[in-house]
Amino acid sequence: MTKNTGNQDRRPSTLDNFKPLLIDVAVPLGSYYLFKDAFGMSTFAALAWSSVVPAVRTVWGLVKERTTNALAGLILVVNVVSLLLTFVSGDPRLMLAKDSAVSSTIAIGILVSVALGKPMMTAGMKPFLVKGDAAKEAAWERLVSGSAAGSAAFRSKERAFSVVWGLVLFAECVVRAVGAYTIPVDTMVWLGSVIMFVAMAIGFVVSGGLAVGPMEGMLEAEVEAGREQRPPLAVAA
Template sequence: MTKNTGNQSRNEQGTQNPSMLDNFRPLLLDVAVPLGSYYLFKDAFGMSTFAALAWSSVVPAVRTAWSLVRERRTNALAGLILIVNVVSLLLSFVSGDPRLMLAKDSGVSSVIAIGILASVWLGRPMMTAGMKPFLVKGDAEKEAAWERLTAGGPAGGSGGASDRSVAFRRKEKVFSVVWGLVLLAECVARVVGAYTIAVDTMVWLGSVILVGAMVIGFVVSGGVAAGPMEEMLAAEVADGRARQQEQPVVAVAA
């Protein structure tokens, strides 16, 4: 009888696919919980803007401190949200000028945009944390393929695999650059509008600009980065399966 030792060793490991919750947990803790708690404290509990910002800063502050103490590294998303909240807290003391208060709201977008662009320059694109769960979808093969592509391709891989890895990492940076530029443009548009458009009009138009920027961000980043990355990820998964099937078959006595 024959036995494929490579496949057997993989099956014996009993690797389980990570759940969607496992993939989304960092994003939920770093972004959704702070932002959601802010609106909950402000709208549902009637807290002041200052108090809502202060209480919603607890989770990112704890996450940032935990990363520094336990993991000996910074948590980029949690740190950025914490900085945004601190800046907003400081700006909340500014009052009296309705146009300045409208312009202040765009400061959140500008801080996030600059943080995203800086992360690309440092070689650690910040928006990857939000994009990866949508592409991997909790699949162990896609997770392994993602790690190979971001690490430079499989050891001893072909030139094609290496080229794919380079292209994949380039698209990963493009995804963050698109979002950084979109949020920066949204910030500029809202600041200009705050000082050139009637205050009553800008109160609702600011939300329209923000939603429009988000739509543009999703469409453009999906077309130029996330879509091609998903295709490369699928190709890498297929190549990984082919490499498994090509492993030597060892004859074993019956």
């Protein structure tokens, strides 16, 4: 009689796939608005308290796991930059330009993560490609580990995804910084949001065509390859 091995191939839940984004991004951002709007804290205090989780995650990774938690580290850096910028006041153009400093911090962090071989935007992309499917999860691991035939191309697209977003966000911060000092303040107040929206749209379109689409195809191909290589199940006597 054969044994049921279904538990060994446990299908990752949606929560498992989105956990990095929930803990490293959603919790710090959500707690910031909770502290600021619900509890009435100052911007400085809200930023400081919302930095606790990413700070703990970053230190824990460095001390206990000997790894760098890219998302938590980036959110921590962004919060620190924002804390420093809370002291900026007076000049309305400088107040508008400071928003671009946060975007540039994120952009530089993303590009540095690519240079270090750990593109941080992968954490946001992977759940949408894997979709909690155990076969796709296994195929993903084979592709990123280098054990699959299409690993080199897959990892190249993975890096390209982060590079696109790093460059888009950096370009967005440059445009907003230039606009802050060349466009009337009243116009730039609403135009800044438009620039951000356009940058995000460009990022989704370009990264989707350049990286996400091809990666989805390679992932499906690797799933099929894995099924062909899997030995047939033994039939119970």
